[in-house]
Amino acid sequence: MNGNIKSITDPRLSLDILSQDDVQRLHTATLEIIEKTGVRFPSKSALEIWEAHGATVDHDSMIVKAPGHLIEEALKKAPPAYDLAARSPEQDLPLDGNHVFVGTDGCGVEVMDLYTGQRRRSRLQDVGEIARVADYLPEVGFHWVAVSAQDYPPESRGLHELLAIWQNSTKHVQTESVYSIAEAKAAVEMATAVAGSREALRKRPVLSIMQCTAPPLGQDGGSIDAALIAAEAGLPTGFMTMASCASTGPVTLAGNLAVGNAEVISALALIQLAYPGAPVFYAAAQTAMDLRTGAYTGGGPEDFLFGAATNVLADFYNVPLSMGSFATGAKEPNWQAGIDNSMSTFMASIAMSDMLLGVGLLHGSRIWSYEQMLMDCEIFDMVRQVMAGIVVDEASLALDVIGKVGPGGNFLAQKHTRRHMRQLWLPKYMDRRPYNVWEEQGDGARDWANAEARRILETHQPEPLDAGLAAELKRMIKSVETAVPA
Amino acid sequence: MNETLFEAMKQSIIDGEAEDAERLANQAVAEGVDPLEAINKGFVLGLDDVGEQFGCGEMFLPDLVLAAEAMKTAVAILEPELAKKGTAREILGTVVMGTVEGDIHDIGKTLVATMLSASGFKVYDLGVNVAIGAFAEKAREVGADIVGVSSLLTTTMVRQRFVIEALDDMGLRPQVKVMVGGAPVTRDWVAEIGADGYSEDAIGAVAVAKRLVGK
Numbered sequence: 007m008n009g010n011i012k013s014i015t016d017p018r019l020s021l022d023i024l025s026q027d028d029v030q031r032l033h034t035a036t037l038e039i040i041e042k043t044g045v046r047f048p049s050k051s052a053l054e055i056w057e058a059h060g061a062t063v064d065h066d067s068m069i070v071k072a073p074g075h076l077i078e079e080a081l082k083k084a085p086p087a088y089d090l091a092a093r094s095p096e097q098d099l100p101l102d103g104n105h106v107f108v109g110t111d112g113c114g115v116e117v118m119d120l121y122t123g124q125r126r127r128s129r130l131q132d133v134g135e136i137a138r139v140a141d142y143l144p145e146v147g148f149h150w151v152a153v154s155a156q157d158y159p160p161e162s163r164g165l166h167e168l169l170a171i172w173q174n175s176t177k178h179v180q181t182e183s184v185y186s187i188a189e190a191k192a193a194v195e196m197a198t199a200v201a202g203s204r205e206a207l208r209k210r211p212v213l214s215i216m217q218c219t220a221p222p223l224g225q226d227g228g229s230i231d232a233a234l235i236a237a238e239a240g241l242p243t244g245f246m247t248m249a250s251c252a253s254t255g256p257v258t259l260a261g262n263l264a265v266g267n268a269e270v271i272s273a274l275a276l277i278q279l280a281y282p283g284a285p286v287f288y289a290a291a292q293t294a295m296d297l298r299t300g301a302y303t304g305g306g307p308e309d310f311l312f313g314a315a316t317n318v319l320a321d322f323y324n325v326p327l328s329m330g331s332f333a334t335g336a337k338e339p340n341w342q343a344g345i346d347n348s349m350s351t352f353m354a355s356i357a358m359s360d361m362l363l364g365v366g367l368l369h370g371s372r373i374w375s376y377e378q379m380l381m382d383c384e385i386f387d388m389v390r391q392v393m394a395g396i397v398v399d400e401a402s403l404a405l406d407v408i409g410k411v412g413p414g415g416n417f418l419a420q421k422h423t424r425r426h427m428r429q430l431w432l433p434k435y436m437d438r439r440p441y442n443v444w445e446e447q448g449d450g451a452r453d454w455a456n457a458e459a460r461r462i463l464e465t466h467q468p469e470p471l472d473a474g475l476a477a478e479l480k481r482m483i484k485s486v487e488t489a490v491p492a
Numbered sequence: 493m494n495e496t497l498f499e500a501m502k503q504s505i506i507d508g509e510a511e512d513a514e515r516l517a518n519q520a521v522a523e524g525v526d527p528l529e530a531i532n533k534g535f536v537l538g539l540d541d542v543g544e545q546f547g548c549g550e551m552f553l554p555d556l557v558l559a560a561e562a563m564k565t566a567v568a569i570l571e572p573e574l575a576k577k578g579t580a581r582e583i584l585g586t587v588v589m590g591t592v593e594g595d596i597h598d599i600g601k602t603l604v605a606t607m608l609s610a611s612g613f614k615v616y617d618l619g620v621n622v623a624i625g626a627f628a629e630k631a632r633e634v635g636a637d638i639v640g641v642s643s644l645l646t647t648t649m650v651r652q653r654f655v656i657e658a659l660d661d662m663g664l665r666p667q668v669k670v671m672v673g674g675a676p677v678t679r680d681w682v683a684e685i686g687a688d689g690y691s692e693d694a695i696g697a698v699a700v701a702k703r704l705v706g707k
């Protein structure tokens with residue numbers, strides 16, 4: 007148990023998406039890419055680390071070419087399992103290969119206002135409110151910074167966002183919006199204060215950090231520097247590739263997997279070379295470019311296949327995986343959102359991705375919707391039930407009750423039925439009412455999800471952050487703000 | 493007499509074969525074909541055809557980008573010939589564009605740049621992570637009609653305003669128009685920073701750019 011957090015565990019379903027040979031070929035191809043074509047690391051510290059370990063570094067192009075054995079040896083040092091710690095320890099999340107946890111999606115830029123229904127620019131208050139709702143929902147295991155606090159200064163925005171989440175939830179926080187040295191240092195300091203000490207933070211990292219790679223075959227300098235700072239402090243650090251078929255990656259799926267893999271494992275290897283044994287994770291949200299608009303689709307069969315295949319790669323390297331699922335390209339909670347988010351979540355779950363990112367955003371991770379968030383939670387709950395599979399044993403075969411009822415009759419009045427009926431899945435938002443009731447009421451999933459979100463927001467009181475600690479965190483943020491000349 | 497050559501030129505663009513386009517452009521130069529005719533009666537027709545096929549969903553973005561690349565190759569060979577004759581290809585306007593400092597999102601900006609150049613604009617693509625001052629300096633250097641600033645991050649979107657201020661400081665406004673775009677950019681933001689236009693996609697960006705240069 008992880009508090010009341012729901013996860014997928016002990017799955018009874020599995021999928022063979024890549025054979026051992028396929029994985030080996032992808033791995034060899036990846037090493038060949040890193041060794042012959044190289045990966046761009048536009049960070050002075052990163053280039054120094056690579057050079058010190060014998061990789062070939064071109065300081066002008068900032069391209070690193072590393073031999074396969076260097077990458078393989080480095081990756082072996084990565085821990086295969088560890089916990090993401092929560093402010094309240096019973097909500098710690100074991101990333102042990104036998105759990106799938108869901109987070110909120112992150113970095114949205116607009117919010118569909120819960121009360122007016124209007125779309126507007128996101129602000130700090132939204133970050134806190136979304137965190138409060140997520141704190142309540144058992145399907146949400148951890149937070150990403152769901153939307154950006156655009157009413158706060160860019161240089162410290164990521165820190166205000168962290169504080170807002172800690173003030174509204176006891177669950178683990180993973181940020182994808184800290185990507186500069188100054189912010190990363192301050193974020194580590196803040197996490198240290200929350201955990202109690204540097205040592206405590208190392209043991210129970212209440213914060214983890216996710217960075218994007220820069221496909222094709224590149225890294226972002228600020229992100230790499232920030233990740234190195236986080237890894238030094240023992241914060242779990244992950245790199246996500248978003249290589250898209252036809253634009254930032256080859257159009258063919260295998261080639262796209264190889265390019266993304268080269269980006270991610272080269273970054274993870276760098277972290278291991280710098281801080282051997284530091285907790286790291288593989289992250290991916292690959293997709294296919296839309297051929298007509300160039301858009302990042304955030305859905306479709308290619309995404310679903312990537313969702314399952316990537317976990318095979320992460321397993322091969324024996325590190326946890328954070329997989330992009332949900333994150334539909336739909337503009338509102340609708341048919342498209344339902345298909346995208348169900349299929350992607352199912353495929354990433356059947357492969358037992360450790361973290362799924364995440365619930366709540368529409369329009370390719372741009373617009374926050376509380377309704378979508380709650381319906382996404384329902385999708386996860388359904389997938390979770392499916393993953394539990396079919397148990398065949400004496401009790402579930404129910405031979406004696408079958409004998410008792412015999413041909414004809416029904417099972418309604420059986421004690422066996424009452425004993426097991428709560429194993430059947432019940433929806434919160436699917437409409438199973440009679441037709442005429444639906445016709446008369448004229449409401450549906452979106453209305454119910456909206457009402458539930460309002461209820462949670464208006465009534466749920468998360469365990470507050472100690473006032474002294476909150477003041478200290480605010481001071482830390484201030485110091486970053488005053489260090490930056492206006 | 494040049495009809496077959498023009499037809500081959502058109503086809504090279506439709507096929508998106510830069511090497512063919514290059515060979516045919518060189519052939520035109522060697523045979524003394526009027527370079528402006530080669531462009532307007534040959535290559536451009538190919539681009540029009542691709543545009544039409546894209547419009548009705550028969551061709552896709554990669555077709556468009558390949559065609560634009562082939563076109564660029566041909567024009568690069570023919571332009572010096574035009575200059576020798578003291579003429580120039582008619583262009584709709586000159587655009588300087590890039591993704592702003594601190595931001596490495598590339599694809600959207602590149603698509604917009606490609607579509608603009610395929611539509612007859614002269615485009616200087618400064619790449620990603622472009623310093624504020626570099627937009628204004630380049631605009632002055634090449635006499636730009638439009639400066640295009642792409643930002644995909646809320647943290648870098650604020651710098652679109654700084655680009656406008658830099659253009660102001662150099663006395664280039666309001667003659668030089670500013671067009672912005674990217675995931676977080678909304679109509680309200682455009683009004684707030686006093687930009688002249690924005691678009692949510694590359695096709696729309698062409699229409700906006702045309703409007704800004706009065707075409």
Ligand code: B1M
Nearest residue numbers: 113154218370595596598600640641642645646673693694
């Ligand atoms: C001048 O006139 C004009 C006119 C129109 C213009 C225009 C200019 N510019 C664009 N347009 C318009 O026309 C274009 C063509 O139709 C369109 O361009 P777009 O770029 O919108 O569309 C492209 C054709 C396809 N779209 C894209 O390529 C962007 C898609 C999303 C998913 C995206 C991607 C792919 C990437 N990303 Co980034 N990324 C997201 C994006 C979410 C989204 N759905 O937009 C966004 C923008 N990213 C985000 C983030 C946070 C980040 N990303 C990062 C990195 C990346 C990748 C490198 C992995 C990759 C880009 C790869 C590349 N080589 O370009 C990091 C940034 C690093 C940096 N310093 O820049 C990082 C900070 C993550 C991290 N922690 O490392 C979010 C920003 C949110 C915010 N609150 O600021 C984000 C909304 C996704 C999310 N919710 O997390 C229009 O906007």
